[in-house]
Amino acid sequence: MGILPFAVGQLDSNITIQTSEDKALGKSTFRFDFNKKEFVTDVMGNVIKTTNAEEMLEQVVEKILHDRRYKNLIYPNYYGNEIGFILEQDDPLEIVECELKRVYTEALIYHPLIQRVDNFSFHNEGDKIFCEFVIYGVDGSTIKKTEELNYVNIL
Numbered sequence: 001m002g003i004l005p006f007a008v009g010q011l012d013s014n015i016t017i018q019t020s021e022d023k024a025l026g027k028s029t030f031r032f033d034f035n036k037k038e039f040v041t042d043v044m045g046n047v048i049k050t051t052n053a054e055e056m057l058e059q060v061v062e063k064i065l066h067d068r069r070y071k072n073l074i075y076p077n078y079y080g081n082e083i084g085f086i087l088e089q090d091d092p093l094e095i096v097e098c099e100l101k102r103v104y105t106e107a108l109i110y111h112p113l114i115q116r117v118d119n120f121s122f123h124n125e126g127d128k129i130f131c132e133f134v135i136y137g138v139d140g141s142t143i144k145k146t147e148e149l150n151y152v153n154i155l
Contacts, residue, residue: 028056031059060114061135069081104133129149130147
């Protein structure tokens with residue numbers, strides 16, 4: 001008798017093994033309104049959940065971009081962003097744009113729903129930097145994101 005409970009010929013070939021990425025794709029998340037800073041509720045006051053892949057990806061991206069890295073001890077060190085730190089430096093605009101690309105990518109790429117962050121473009125108007133980029137989800141969904149940041153070069 002072998003270590004398997006069935007003979008090799010009796011194993012079902014339709015068995016699939018779920019990975020942690022598969023499990024993350026099947027979950028739902030609560031809707032959160034980041035402008036109002038509150039959960040979205042129905043008329044009865046129940047928090048609304050979403051299982052839509054694109055909405056889930058949007059919620060994940062917004063959450064990561066609203067949390068400063070190392071601020072809350074409950075999150076691992078790779079969670080959140082360091083955008084505020086980049087904008088506080090006295091660096092020229094070209095360096096800030098390069099660092100923003102790195103920081104946005106590093107902040108988002110660790111989440112299992114995100115495959116890659118790409119297509120960065122920058123333009124500025126006065127003391128504002130507009131950073132546009134695209135987030136690609138592992139399920140094929142994409143989000144185009146535009147971030148408006150205050151930047152004043154002291155040099």
